[in-house]
Ligand SMILES: Nc1nc2c(ncn2[C@@H]2O[C@H](COP(=O)(O)OP(=O)(O)OP(=O)(O)O)[C@@H](O)[C@H]2O)c(=O)[nH]1
């Protein structure tokens with residue numbers, strides 16, 4: 001109380017708010033002098049206590065007018081995870097007349113992230129402060145331990161800002177896909193925010209909204225803020241300046257999944273190259289935030305490439321990877337030439353990610369290529385042979401799944417793995433018929449195939465997962481005479497093989513007759 005009085009007197013004398021940061025032992029770590037209506041809390045990162053939900057510091061400060069705690073005070077409380085915040089309203093003599101206090105609300109579902117205590121007069125101040133803080137802390141621990149293991153880690157807040165006029169697909173679909181990507185990356189989605197208008201060039205969402213999102217995130221123990229767009233380097237920096245959260249965009253999320261799933265030498269190099277290219281554009285913004293901007297989920301970054309290495313090293317590494325990839329590509333081409341000399345027809349399986357391409361390849365060839373209910377399970381092209389009666393044989397290859405708006409660096413990197421499709425005699429476009437967005441997904445695949453100049457190759461659309469359709473949808477597919485199969489129940493597969501055989505050999509025979517015609 002004496003301290004309160006002293007601070008009050010100083011405060012009145014200089015006409016500014018004065019604040020103290022006090023440890024639980026009573027030790028004062030900071031004396032902060034503000035202006036007449038607010039004070040600014042210094043950066044407190046190193047005071048963060050790892051396992052407890054509170055910082056172990058409380059803020060005591062003066063209000064020169066008889067105002068209760070304002071929005072700014074409460075933001076300070078929540079963002080800094082103070083044990084408590086107290087405003088002492090001091091009279092003209094510097095003596096505190098009454099106090100307003102607030103604590104962080106341990107209930108993550110509460111409407112407001114704080115609890116306000118009733119106004120107190122000096123005589124009413126209780127000394128059970130430590131007990132109160134301890135009770136709060138055990139409440140926090142209880143809430144956290146109630147969560148399932150899977151909900152404790154990689155908690156994320158998803159933010160989608162969509163300019164509906166410019167979008168090719170609906171915001172809902174885009175957000176649903178972002179959630180799928182998160183699930184694949186092992187991210188637990190806690191909260192989402194969708195806004196339908198032009199992204200703010202500086203902070204994507206407005207400043208006030210961003211603060212609100214950050215508040216909620218701190219409150220719900222969320223560590224990742226994931227944006228459904230590619231952030232510009234300066235947006236990423238501005239947003240991460242405003243909070244301690246890890247800022248991740250769609251590109252990084254996809255890169256992250258790719259880096260987890262790449263198995264072959266080639267695939268790994270491609271992913272690392274894409275990561276480095278993404279990083280290079282952001283190196284100019286190099287500062288403390290960079291580790292958070294580039295760490296990826298659970299700290300998976302681009303290989304050994306930590307940020308200590310500068311721009312030059314990144315350039316060097318990019319060149320080295322590109323050379324290595326060129327070598328691999330040359331070798332692949334040799335293999336391909338050898339194969340095409342044998343004149344075995346090649347069938348490429350393409351389609352949106354998770355359509356069931358790998359499962360279909362497995363079912364057709366009875367092999368076991370990894371098939372998972374995850375996006376981008378396949379990153380490396382896999383090739384198998386199928387033998388038909390009459391000594392006929394085809395080579396059939398699985399490819400990486402397609403997705404809307406593949407980040408430019410990635411599409412560049414993955415063109416290499418799709419290049420082989422150029423040799424294909426037939427493309428099987430596999431569609432997940434049970435996905436309500438299948439039409440949009442087909443369009444995305446067509447767009448990518450066209451951009452790869454593969455539109456000349458005959459295409460066969462295969463609607464997969466027929467076993468998962470309800471009667472009505474199934475009937476509508478059948479009415480349109482679509483090729484309906486199930487890689488799981490094997491329904492329609494022998495028909496599919498017949499069609500493939502027909503397509504390839506019918507064409508071949510015609511070609512041969514053409515060749516047989518003697519030229520002049
Ligand atoms: N019900 C049903 N599920 C299927 C069928 N075919 C594939 N799936 C499931 O769909 C999921 C994705 O299958 P994948 O074969 O990995 O798909 P993909 O197209 O290779 O995916 P990426 O490699 O990630 O692009 C898996 O969980 C499969 O079990 C099917 O015919 N019926």
Ligand SMILES: [Mg+2]
Pocket residue numbers: 357358359370371376377378398399
């Ligand atoms: Mg696959």
